[in-house]
Amino acid sequence: MSNSRENWGSKLGLILAMAGNAVGLGNFWRFPYQAASNGGGAFMIPYFAALILIGIPVMLVEWNLGRYGGRYGHGTLGPMVYLQAREGTKPKTALIIGSLAGMIAFAVTLLVNSYYNHIIGWTLGYSFLSVTGGYADTAVSTGEVFVNYIQSPGMVFTFWIIALAGLGFAVMRGIQKGIEAWAKLMMPVLYVFGIVLAIRALTLGSPVDPDWSSMKGLNYIWNPDFSALSWRSAIAAAGQIFFTLSIGMGIICNYASYLKADDDVVVSSLATISLNEFAEIILGGTAVIPIAYAFLGPDGVGAGVGLSFIALPNVFRTMAGGQIFGALWFLLLFFAGFTSAIAMYNYLVALMEEDLGVTRGKAAWMVFLGYIIVGLPVGLEPILTKTADLAYFTEVDNWVGSNLLIVLGLIEIIAAAWLMGDGAFEEMNRGGIWKVPKWFFNVFHKLVTPIVIMVLIFFSYLDFYK
Numbered sequence: 534m535s536n537s538r539e540n541w542g543s544k545l546g547l548i549l550a551m552a553g554n555a556v557g558l559g560n561f562w563r564f565p566y567q568a569a570s571n572g573g574g575a576f577m578i579p580y581f582a583a584l585i586l587i588g589i590p591v592m593l594v595e596w597n598l599g600r601y602g603g604r605y606g607h608g609t610l611g612p613m614v615y616l617q618a619r620e621g622t623k624p625k626t627a628l629i630i631g632s633l634a635g636m637i638a639f640a641v642t643l644l645v646n647s648y649y650n651h652i653i654g655w656t657l658g659y660s661f662l663s664v665t666g667g668y669a670d671t672a673v674s675t676g677e678v679f680v681n682y683i684q685s686p687g688m689v690f691t692f693w694i695i696a697l698a699g700l701g702f703a704v705m706r707g708i709q710k711g712i713e714a715w716a717k718l719m720m721p722v723l724y725v726f727g728i729v730l731a732i733r734a735l736t737l738g739s740p741v742d743p744d745w746s747s748m749k750g751l752n753y754i755w756n757p758d759f760s761a762l763s764w765r766s767a768i769a770a771a772g773q774i775f776f777t778l779s780i781g782m783g784i785i786c787n788y789a790s791y792l793k794a795d796d797d798v799v800v801s802s803l804a805t806i807s808l809n810e811f812a813e814i815i816l817g818g819t820a821v822i823p824i825a826y827a828f829l830g831p832d833g834v835g836a837g838v839g840l841s842f843i844a845l846p847n848v849f850r851t852m853a854g855g856q857i858f859g860a861l862w863f864l865l866l867f868f869a870g871f872t873s874a875i876a877m878y879n880y881l882v883a884l885m886e887e888d889l890g891v892t893r894g895k896a897a898w899m900v901f902l903g904y905i906i907v908g909l910p911v912g913l914e915p916i917l918t919k920t921a922d923l924a925y926f927t928e929v930d931n932w933v934g935s936n937l938l939i940v941l942g943l944i945e946i947i948a949a950a951w952l953m954g955d956g957a958f959e960e961m962n963r964g965g966i967w968k969v970p971k972w973f974f975n976v977f978h979k980l981v982t983p984i985v986i987m988v989l990i991f992f993s994y995l996d997f998y999k
């Protein structure tokens with residue numbers, strides 16, 4: 534086994550880098566808009582179910598797949614799935630499953646980045662607008678500010694290109710030291726700042742309508758609403774679990790491939806999930822949704838992909854020091870997105886380097902160009918069509934986020950639990966202090982998780998084509 538791969542510098546660095554990978558715009562931008570568009574309290578029921586029934590088992594599989602694949606010098610999903618699948622099936626079948634997983638993961642990563650990098654650009658643009666007082670005029674609604682932003686080629690493309698260049702630069706310089714160092718600094722600040730904003734959100738009466746207090750917004754998301762449950766909201770919730778935890782595409786696997794052979798995977802998986810869910814539910818959910826509710830009301834919370842950008846400036850433009858706080862908050866969002874995007878960029882570079890034999894520098898350039906090509910239609914849509922509903926963007930996000938990631942999760946779990954089987958269980962429990970109990974593996978990995986995913990896919994497609 535040749536192994537000249539880099540390893541993580543420290544335990545803390547690894548956990549924060551993984552948190553940086555998982556905690557991203559998915560928590561602060563995607564979660565609030567998905568939860569609000571899918572019925573608030575109705576969304577949270579399948580959300581928690583998916584977290585436990587799918588999120589935890591698949592996260593364990595990804596850390597495990599990654600550490601295992603890394604031993605063979607692989608950091609991407611295709612070869613990793615192949616390596617595990619061949620333990621339990623014919624090499625040819627394993628090759629087909631592995632290639633399928635690898636190709637879908639490649640396509641999904643590109644597609645996610647077609648819009649993800651734009652949102653990173655928006656965060657930078659909004660930091661700029663905060664400092665320059667670009668949304669300070671209360672006579673112009675924040676919804677109009679957002680529409681003006683996405684329809685302004687100057688703003689959209691300038692900040693998008695700056696974001697892309699920053700990413701390419703970070704990845705080219707060899708990201709290990711870069712990511713670890715940045716994550717150690719930015720993640721704690723993000724948490725502290727998020728808590729401050731959440732507290733501010735909860736003490737907000739509505740200046741627009743006495744009936745829209747932020748507490749009502751909290752109620753909207755935390756009051757379980759069984760009557761509004763649907764397959765649509767269920768698959769959206771499961772998709773959000775994949776998106777926010779960075780599972781499905783093999784991005785967690787890639788970071789885990791830099792583990793040493795006996796580094797723990799069980800506690801680390803749970804730590805990644807806990808850090809991410811805290812940021813998602815407590816910070817993303819509590820800060821954004823109640824603020825959105827207080828200013829935009831019950832109908833406004835369903836604003837779609839622009840929700841965070843439409844809701845939050847309302848607070849900053851009415852508070853003392855809002856220009857600075859606003860700029861800081863959007864900069865923090867920028868870093869949250871940046872650390873996730875680095876993980877995805879590194880994944881594509883690793884794929885070209887390891888699986889296709891392209892050098893790192895060349896690969897970084899190719900990914901950069903690829904991102905521009907897939908990102909252009911997303912950026913141009915509101916500009917050319919003079920519309921603001923971001924229909925293409927929403928559709929792509931829906932397809933990758935709520936569909937393809939889930940299919941990938943199913944392939945991963947089949948390779949691990951059904952094909953590699955008990956070997957995967959033993960592998961998972963090597964090293965580390967906590968062990969996954971055998972019953973958990975037998976019940977969840979072998980049965981519940983794959984079945985729940987299949988049922989979800991089946992019924993949501995049925996629903997879709999009805």
Ligand code: PHE
Nearest residue numbers: 555557558559560776777779
């Ligand atoms: N988890 C990241 C976020 O929440 C996004 C992401 C998705 C990153 C999939 C990698 C893979 O923003």
